[in-house]
Amino acid sequence: MHLKRQAIMMASAMAATFATVGPANVHPHVFAEARLEVILSPDHQSVKALRHVWRFDDLFSSTVMMEFDKNSDLKLDDKELKEVADTVHASLAEFNYFQLVTVDGKDEAMNPxxxxxxxxxxxxxxxxxxxxxxxxxxxxxxxxxxxxxxxxYTAIDFTEDANLQVAGLPSTCTSKVVRPNPDEALAANQKTLTDAFFNDPTGTDMSKIFATKLELNCKPEG
Structure with a gap:
């Protein structure tokens, strides 16, 4: 399979332990371990940036190596690595780079x-x-x-809670890592899940209910 297509499909499964969640007939094919660092503004009152690191499984990594190693020296030089990065960048664009950011349940727009x-x-x-x-x-x-x-299609797994980090939270905020139970997530969202989700979950946006998240809860000062 050409990596361009595989990278596009890769833009569909980086969600946290999807190997064990979701309808039984859905299985990820690409796996990655993730780290995510939330960077706060200098005054520690807002989110300034998200810093992502994804480490892919051996099989997918070898596929990338074989496709982009133009001179067959079993390594990728700077030019070849840039081509990999540019291909993945373009392929993930329509999927918002797999990012989940919500404020009180509403999606927060992110710059690419x-x-x-x-x-x-x-x-x-x-x-x-x-x-x-x-x-x-x-x-x-x-x-x-x-x-x-x-x-x-791809399972991105935060293997340890420490791989979801935020430093410098003000005293009015707390943080915790949430790993939804699949059965509980389905039950809690039963009213919003449609037949389309159960017939073809890949054609919906509801997989976010299974995602591992860093949850920040902040109260007004005073």
Whole structure:
């Protein structure tokens, strides 16, 4: 399969442990371990940026290596790595780079990252990028931040809670990692789930209910 198509499908499953959630007939084909760091503004009153790092499984990484290693030297030089990064950047654009950012349950618009960086470490593909909210995301109410794949093709897993980080939260805020139970998530969203989700979940946007998230809860000062 050509990587351009595989990268497009990759833009559909980076959500956190989708190997074990969702309808039984849906299985991820690409796997990645993720880290996500929330960067706050200098005054610590809003979210300034999200910093993502994704480490892909050996099989997908070897596919990338074979397709982009033009001189067959079993490594990717800077030019080849840039081509990988540019391909993934373009392919993930229509999926908002798998980002989940909501404020009190409403989607928060994000600017596309200006670029992605690609590298190889221990024969595994690493993708890094940073994105910013289109408007300042004030630390108020409940803010959920994570990644999810609307097509269930790729599973991005935060293997440890420590891989979802935020530093410098004001005293009015608390943070916790939320890992939804699949059965409970389905039951809680039963009224909003349509037949389309159960017949073809890859054609809906409801996979976000299964995503592992960093949840920030912030109260007004005073």
């Amino acid at each position: 990252p200006p670029q992605l960086m690609a590298n190889f470490d221990n024969d595994q593909l690493i993708i890094l990028f940073e994105s910013e909210p289109k408007a300042p995301t004030r630390l108020a109410g409940k803010i959920d931040i994570g990644v999810y794949d609307p097509t269930f």
